[in-house]
Amino acid sequence: MRYRWRLVLGIVFVVLSNYFRVWQPKLIRKGLDYVEDNLEAVQSGRLSSSEVSQSLLYFGGLIIGAALLSGLFMYAMRQTIIVMSRLMEYDVRKDILSKYFELDLAFFKRHPTGDLMARITEDVSKVRMFMGPVILYAINVGFLFVFVIYSMLQVSPLLTFYALLPLPILSVSIYFVSDIINKKSKRIQELLAGLNAFAQEVYSGIRVVKSFANEEVISKHFDNQGAAFQQKSLELARVDAIFRPMMMILIGISTVVTVYQGGLLVVAGEISPGNIAEFVIYVNMLTWPVTAIGWMASLTQQAAASQKRINEYMEMEPEIHSGAFVPTDFVGRIEFDQVSFVYPETGILALDCVSFIIEPGEKVAIVGEVSAGKSTIGELLIRNYDVTSGSIKIDGINIQDYDLSFLRKQFGYVPQVSFLFSDTIAANMRFGNASVTDEALAQMAKNIAIDEDINQLPEGFETLVGERGVTLSGGQKQRVAIVRAFLRAPKIFIFDDSLSAVDTVTEHQILSYLTESLAGKTALIITHRLSPIFSYSRVISLHQGKMVMPA
Ligand SMILES: Nc1ncnc2c1ncn2[C@@H]1O[C@H](COP(=O)(O)OP(=O)(O)OP(=O)(O)O)[C@@H](O)[C@H]1O
């Protein structure tokens, strides 16, 4: 473990803190016994009361000193162990994130976003609770028990036995109550998660909700869920309310037993009255940690479950593996050889024995009715998925042999549904290439015919888009996504229906820019309508996953 020295240091602090903690009851006993022993001397005038009060002040000072030292080491142990848990939490989060990036698209299709979020936030927090507070507490309680019980036994084994008698009852009853509390809390958390997910969905789809005037239906559903949540929370509050008084009663019983049995022992001359006070404090020192054992047990269980869920993801292997090949010159001659592809999630045969060759510099249109398999060609080229059979080669080399990152950098891919991040327009465009200058950015915006749209926005390129910013029109979004792809200066372009939301004039302007300025670059243009004014080098026509003669 990376942080084992921190843990060792933390344990040292725990020992010191508890060592000074058990000083306090001992000093109190000494103080009380001192008064008791000298009572006669004061009454008979052999000892002045100012001398007694001075001695008592001395004891008081020592007690405060011990408390301060114990507190100081407690501070130090929290600083080491809790900080350690935070460092580990950070490491685990980073590991999960890099795992997410390593995994392929199919993984993200299979696991809902909420699930991915929950593992990296809640589950990691649960594990941290174990690594920090629970471990800290367990060590602390362990040493406290050793010190306190050792001190108790030194005074009187019999009294120790009586004083500790109610503790097992306390821990067993607490175990049962905390079990009930845990079950209820879990149910509440589930309800809350459902409530959150539902609310999130409604806010995201607020346009649909409003345009269909369906607020009432949604409100009603929300009310029902809210009411269930409320009811469960009230139930929990009730159990919680019984729990505390019950604890107090048990602690009280323990104290009464100690005082009673201790009194008998004092009368028998076996212990001093100060010992009783000492014992009452010991008992109080122990009861609270005992109540925490149930809490620790449940947190440990939760942490174990969370760790299991995290491991499940960490042990997953991506199905798309990177090759090692990085060519010195990459031309971009694409060759599909008998490519068939079945989507693993649905079993749908999206491409069926498709073969074609695209020479460098060709501008090829891919057409076909809906769900003919057009987008699938793009997905396979950038290796979001791997072919089921057949092969795809670029420059004569199977794409699975290329270094994955290198391969993907050769593409400028504009997906069918453009996605813009909640950031400025400029930042969204620079996602394709972070080092582009402002001038080059503006020039590219002009080439793609979106500059006028942007200049009309309040802050031009610095306008925020997405969730917290302005909403761009479908055609504007598409063109921002196109600029993003162009700024990469890739060898091969894939436009997946990327001009569907722009008018024919703009479409023509963009395609002309592509042919004139990017003569050497290969482009696959997936489209539903062949622009009458643009001449493609070739048209590939698909029908239900098969290549057919263009209509
Ligand atoms: N991620 C996916 N998981 C499972 N099946 C998929 C997935 N993507 C597409 N499909 C299925 O594969 C088939 C081909 O889909 P594809 O997206 O390639 O069609 P398309 O020609 O691009 O259609 P459109 O013109 O509507 O965009 C369809 O039947 C579709 O339902």
Ligand SMILES: [Mg+2]
């Ligand atoms: Mg498509």
